[in-house]
Amino acid sequence: xxxxxxxxxPEPRSLNGALRDFTVARLRAAGHAVQVSDLHAMRWKAVxxxxxxxxxxxxxxxxxxxxxRLAYAAGTQTDDVAAExxxxxxxxxxxxxxxxxxxSMPAILKGxxxxxxxxxxxxxxxxxxxxxxxDRYGEGTLQGKRAMLVVSTGGxxxxxxxxxxxxxxxxxxxxxxxxxxxxxxxxxxxPFVIHKxxxxxxxxxDATLQDLGARLDAVAHTAPIPYxxxxxxxxxxxxxxxxxxxxxxxxxxxxxxxxxxDAGATARNSDVHNAPALSSPVHS
Ligand code: FAD
Numbered sequence: 281x282x283x284x285x286x287x288x289x290p291e292p293r294s295l296n297g298a299l300r301d302f303t304v305a306r307l308r309a310a311g312h313a314v315q316v317s318d319l320h321a322m323r324w325k326a327v328x329x330x331x332x333x334x335x336x337x338x339x340x341x342x343x344x345x346x347x348x349r350l351a352y353a354a355g356t357q358t359d360d361v362a363a364e365x366x367x368x369x370x371x372x373x374x375x376x377x378x379x380x381x382x383x384s385m386p387a388i389l390k391g392x393x394x395x396x397x398x399x400x401x402x403x404x405x406x407x408x409x410x411x412x413x414x415d416r417y418g419e420g421t422l423q424g425k426r427a428m429l430v431v432s433t434g435g436x437x438x439x440x441x442x443x444x445x446x447x448x449x450x451x452x453x454x455x456x457x458x459x460x461x462x463x464x465x466x467x468x469x470x471p472f473v474i475h476k477x478x479x480x481x482x483x484x485x486d487a488t489l490q491d492l493g494a495r496l497d498a499v500a501h502t503a504p505i506p507y508x509x510x511x512x513x514x515x516x517x518x519x520x521x522x523x524x525x526x527x528x529x530x531x532x533x534x535x536x537x538x539x540x541x542d543a544g545a546t547a548r549n550s551d552v553h554n555a556p557a558l559s560s561p562v563h564s
């Protein structure tokens with residue numbers, strides 16, 4: 281496989297730095313081709329602004345989505361953004377590795393998504409009509425590729441459990457895994473989360489490498505998280521609400537994962553709701 285590792289930690293001698301080196305070595309030893317986007321080493325520009333759009337007239341108000349659409353279509357994006365998009369096209373698997381900072385990803389990685397996921401690449405893709413609300417949530421530019429998060433946290437596993445004060449880790453990662461990876465088409469593998477990093481000792485470090493190695497060895501055939509695809513009959517269009525007969529009585533992010541008891545509850549791909557056609561694609 282071609283594997284892209286998008287990595288966000290400022291210190292190469294950190295725990296994350298050691299895990300990154302281990303990951304690259306393990307994947308290469310297994311015969312995979314690996315590229316690393318080390319965002320701090322690259323001095324990645326984290327902020328999307330007018331400098332991203334050389335064609336934008338400085339006196340005009342900046343509409344980021346419009347400017348992104350025009351630059352992507354005209355091939356006038358900045359070289360750093362175009363290079364990352366090319367790496368994504370090349371990759372069969374993309375691993376995003378980062379420490380959890382304020383219950384999310386570090387800003388430099390968020391800025392990678394803001395800038396690399398251009399209009400026409402990461403969103404605004406495909407037919408927008410009464411029956412098909414764009415190629416997204418399971419369809420899109422990155423369909424056919426796999427993605428996986430490798431995340432370290434200071435908090436304990438219990439703090440991120442079902443009743444933990446931080447909230448369940450699957451919920452905290454939902455906006456990333458569902459909103460940023462599944463949205464443009466990735467099949468999202470279960471995350472690899474390293475908790476309680478403040479008390480990591482040599483023994484746990486070795487055990488962590490063993491567990492991570494096993495996950496990396498299995499990436500080609502690990503079952504993805506069964507997120508529901510937008511255009512396959514589970515959602516009403518254009519409301520984009522889950523049909524009432526699916527997961528009745530349930531709520532929360534877990535609604536958007538397929539459940540065995542849903543089989544046969546609805547006619548996928550057939551009974552979409554009529555709605556007027558949209559005049560332009562939206563990202564919402
Ligand atoms: P390091 O600090 O580099 O290492 C952690 C420990 O691992 C070290 O003390 C050492 O014992 C061991 N270690 C490191 N390298 C090796 C090695 N090569 N071999 C053996 N042992 C090693 N945590 C949360 O849970 N939720 C949050 O919302 C959150 N927000 C944060 C916000 C900010 C701005 C910051 C700075 C931290 C936050 N944290 C949070 C904590 C953060 O997630 C952890 O500090 C981080 O995940 C640890 O990863 P690291 O690579 O920086 O570890």
